[in-house]
Amino acid sequence: MHFDEIPVIDIGSTLNDDPAARKATAAEVRDACMGAGFFLASGHGVPESLIDKQFDWARRFFELPVAVKQNYAVGTLPGHRGWEPLGAQVLDADALPDHKESLYTGIHYPHGHPNVMAGLAGYSPSVRVAELPGFGEQMDAYVLAMRDLGMRIVRLLALSLDLEEDYFDPMFEEPMGTLRLLRYPPQPADSPSNQFGAGAHTDWEAVTLLAQDDAGGLEVRNPDGEWIPAPPTPGTFVVNLGDMIPRWTNGYYRSNLHRVINRQGTDRVRYSIPFFFGPNYHARIECVPSLAGKPPLGEFTPCTVGEHVAEMYARTQAG
Numbered sequence: 001m002h003f004d005e006i007p008v009i010d011i012g013s014t015l016n017d018d019p020a021a022r023k024a025t026a027a028e029v030r031d032a033c034m035g036a037g038f039f040l041a042s043g044h045g046v047p048e049s050l051i052d053k054q055f056d057w058a059r060r061f062f063e064l065p066v067a068v069k070q071n072y073a074v075g076t077l078p079g080h081r082g083w084e085p086l087g088a089q090v091l092d093a094d095a096l097p098d099h100k101e102s103l104y105t106g107i108h109y110p111h112g113h114p115n116v117m118a119g120l121a122g123y124s125p126s127v128r129v130a131e132l133p134g135f136g137e138q139m140d141a142y143v144l145a146m147r148d149l150g151m152r153i154v155r156l157l158a159l160s161l162d163l164e165e166d167y168f169d170p171m172f173e174e175p176m177g178t179l180r181l182l183r184y185p186p187q188p189a190d191s192p193s194n195q196f197g198a199g200a201h202t203d204w205e206a207v208t209l210l211a212q213d214d215a216g217g218l219e220v221r222n223p224d225g226e227w228i229p230a231p232p233t234p235g236t237f238v239v240n241l242g243d244m245i246p247r248w249t250n251g252y253y254r255s256n257l258h259r260v261i262n263r264q265g266t267d268r269v270r271y272s273i274p275f276f277f278g279p280n281y282h283a284r285i286e287c288v289p290s291l292a293g294k295p296p297l298g299e300f301t302p303c304t305v306g307e308h309v310a311e312m313y314a315r316t317q318a319g
């Protein structure tokens with residue numbers, strides 16, 4: 001469905017016991033999911049102070065000397081967690097490497113957890129940084145808030161699909177949750193046209209909850225191929241659907257391409273903090289009963305979350 005802006009949806013009804021109000025919110029969510037696959041959630045209930053602190057700690061981490069950050073590099077820590085230098089990721093194989101630096105952490109699963117011992121993707125201890133006492137505790141507190149917000153969004157999705165509010169709940173026991181700190185240095189105005197902070201891509205999981213600073217630069221592609229800004233909007237999280245959702249809805253809910261360009265032409269660095277939220281590794285993804293009778297909008301084969309993630313990795317490798 002066509003869209004030319006990203007809607008703002010007040011999700012305050014997820015914080016109190018008024019089912020009729022939540023139903024009304026769910027109707028707005030449904031329209032957003034069938035169009036942009038993105039919305040800006042206001043009234044989310046996450047304290048601004050927690051979000052501000054999260055950006056402060058992100059800055060502090062990136063300001064550490066490279067020699068220190070290297071000790072926390074992806075590949076050095078268990079699972080796919082840790083630091084990635086500028087240019088390490090290629091989200092769009094047709095573009096130059098991404099002009100961004102990042103740290104992956106996420107929901108804390110301790111070393112003895114069976115999924116960690118089995119080496120399942122998405123299950124690792126959260127990152128601690130010895131040089132930054134208090135860093136890990138802040139990340140864990142923020143992740144807890146994202147997990148709570150994520151479940152409230154997942155319940156809205158269920159309602160929006162005419163399902164019981166708790167339809168997805170059992171699949172989100174011991175969920176996957178990756179938190180990423182992102183730092184985008186400015187790109188000069190004359191940088192190559194195929195240079196992006198983050199190249200065009202879709203997210204892989206169920207929902208992404210993104211806090212962005214006020215620099216701007218996130219854009220979503222509509223069906224006409226136009227890039228629509230998801231502008232910095234105080235008091236909101238960017239919420240977008242990942243590739244598991246079209247599988248769950250036979251394509252009726254959209255996981256759309258998006259990209260980032262920090263082309264301010266100044267020395268302005270952009271920071272953003274996405275939380276990628278998905279169900280348990282063993283959960284099954286297949287079209288929800290309320291849509292199963294409608295003609296699929298594409299080919300969507302049921303699979304487990306683990307299989308979905310493996311397929312996504314394979315696709316990037318092949319690309």
Ligand SMILES: O=C(O)CCC(=O)C(=O)O
Nearest residue numbers: 182198212218260272274
């Ligand atoms: O930094 C942003 O605004 C978006 C980042 C993003 O799309 C991603 O990390 O998947």
Ligand SMILES: [Fe+2]
Nearest residue numbers: 201202203258
């Ligand atoms: Fe993304």
